[in-house]
Amino acid sequence: MSLSLVLLLSSMGLLLTGLVGIMAKKHLLRIALAFTLASTGVNILLVWTGYLAGRKAPIIDASIEEIATVAVVDPVPQALVLTSIVIGVAVSALLVVVAVLTSRELGTADVRRMRNLKW
Amino acid sequence: MRTFIAFLLALYLVFFAAAAFESFGEPQGLGRIAEHYAAEGFEEVGAINLVTAVVVTYRGLDTLGEVSVLFTAASAVILLLSVFPLGKPANKPSSIVLLTMKVLPGPILLFGGYIIAHGHLTPGGGFPGGAVVASAALLVLLGCTQEVGFAKWLTFAESMAGFSFAMLGFWGLLKLGQFLNNSVLFLGIPGQLLSAGIIPLISAAIGVKVASELSGILVAYRCGGGKE
Numbered sequence: 001m002s003l004s005l006v007l008l009l010s011s012m013g014l015l016l017t018g019l020v021g022i023m024a025k026k027h028l029l030r031i032a033l034a035f036t037l038a039s040t041g042v043n044i045l046l047v048w049t050g051y052l053a054g055r056k057a058p059i060i061d062a063s064i065e066e067i068a069t070v071a072v073v074d075p076v077p078q079a080l081v082l083t084s085i086v087i088g089v090a091v092s093a094l095l096v097v098v099a100v101l102t103s104r105e106l107g108t109a110d111v112r113r114m115r116n117l118k119w
Numbered sequence: 120m121r122t123f124i125a126f127l128l129a130l131y132l133v134f135f136a137a138a139a140f141e142s143f144g145e146p147q148g149l150g151r152i153a154e155h156y157a158a159e160g161f162e163e164v165g166a167i168n169l170v171t172a173v174v175v176t177y178r179g180l181d182t183l184g185e186v187s188v189l190f191t192a193a194s195a196v197i198l199l200l201s202v203f204p205l206g207k208p209a210n211k212p213s214s215i216v217l218l219t220m221k222v223l224p225g226p227i228l229l230f231g232g233y234i235i236a237h238g239h240l241t242p243g244g245g246f247p248g249g250a251v252v253a254s255a256a257l258l259v260l261l262g263c264t265q266e267v268g269f270a271k272w273l274t275f276a277e278s279m280a281g282f283s284f285a286m287l288g289f290w291g292l293l294k295l296g297q298f299l300n301n302s303v304l305f306l307g308i309p310g311q312l313l314s315a316g317i318i319p320l321i322s323a324a325i326g327v328k329v330a331s332e333l334s335g336i337l338v339a340y341r342c343g344g345g346k347e
Contacts, residue, residue, distance in 0.1 A: 019129035024122040058169035060161045074153045079173040083185045086246050090192035093336045
């Protein structure tokens with residue numbers, strides 16, 4: 001099994017788990033956890049798009065013997081993922097705060113019992 | 120039943136995502152932009168770590184925007200928690216936490232500083248290094264019983280870091296007519312610690328900013344000033 005396939009399968013698995021969790025779980029913190037799982041899956045998917053089998057990390061040091069353009073993987077998705085991870089942390093922090101404050105306001109963290117917005 | 124329906128729905132979405140990515144086919148080489156970065160990046164910006172070169176200089180403007188997104192999220196958290204404070208931590212920290220919070224923050228800060236300073240040489244840079252530094256703040260906050268002293272410096276550090284990132288960009292604009300131009304400082308010998316123009320400086324600014332924002336979020340959760 002190639003590394004590329006492992007990356008793709010694990011990203012799809014995480015994305016699937018996260019989406020199911022967001023839709024089916026009832027506790028707000030579990031939904032927040034599922035959200036972070038899904039965003040990890042998306043990050044791995046982005047890294048996979050820049051992966052080229054048999055190439056090295058995009059750091060041009062003495063271990064790169066050929067011309068760099070045929071020796072390293074794509075640095076652009078990795079740079080994108082670097083920022084995406086940090087944004088993910090900040091967004092999940094905000095999500096957890098909203099979840100905590102909502103559950104305190106309504107006296108429950110169970111989404112089935114939050115009926116204020118239902119018509 | 121509900122989980123099963125959710126699973127089918129999610130499988131449907133993921134299947135289409137997989138099919139879309141499959142239609143790209145296996146990538147055969149670098150794209151045109153990535154090829155330019157790989158071929159010229161070493162000469163142009165003097166950084167051996169191409170990821171940092173892309174994050175900090177080539178797409179530095181995006182990083183500036185991304186840092187503002189982080190700032191917005193952090194201020195939303197801090198605003199919400201200062202209006203609706205969570206109150207004092209209920210449980211007392213254990214003796215293990217109390218001991219490690221006296222011993223470990225120093226080494227953690229040193230390691231975070233090392234990651235930030237070597238961003239243009241090894242995998243790392245401002246974002247991961249800042250997160251490592253914030254983990255030292257997390258350790259201190261786990262063991263705190265009252266308001267921590269460094270909380271009031273976080274806003275100051277955060278705004279100074281953001282300001283200096285923007286100013287380093289304008290330095291390039293004034294001197295060479297290009298925002299965030301990396302050649303305003305000497306490029307040095309690639310691979311050395313003092314090289315790669317303004318990349319180490321911007322890495323340091325991003326590191327301070329990320330560290331103070333993440334610690335600001337953590338302080339808002341626990342042991343912040345706030346209105347009790």
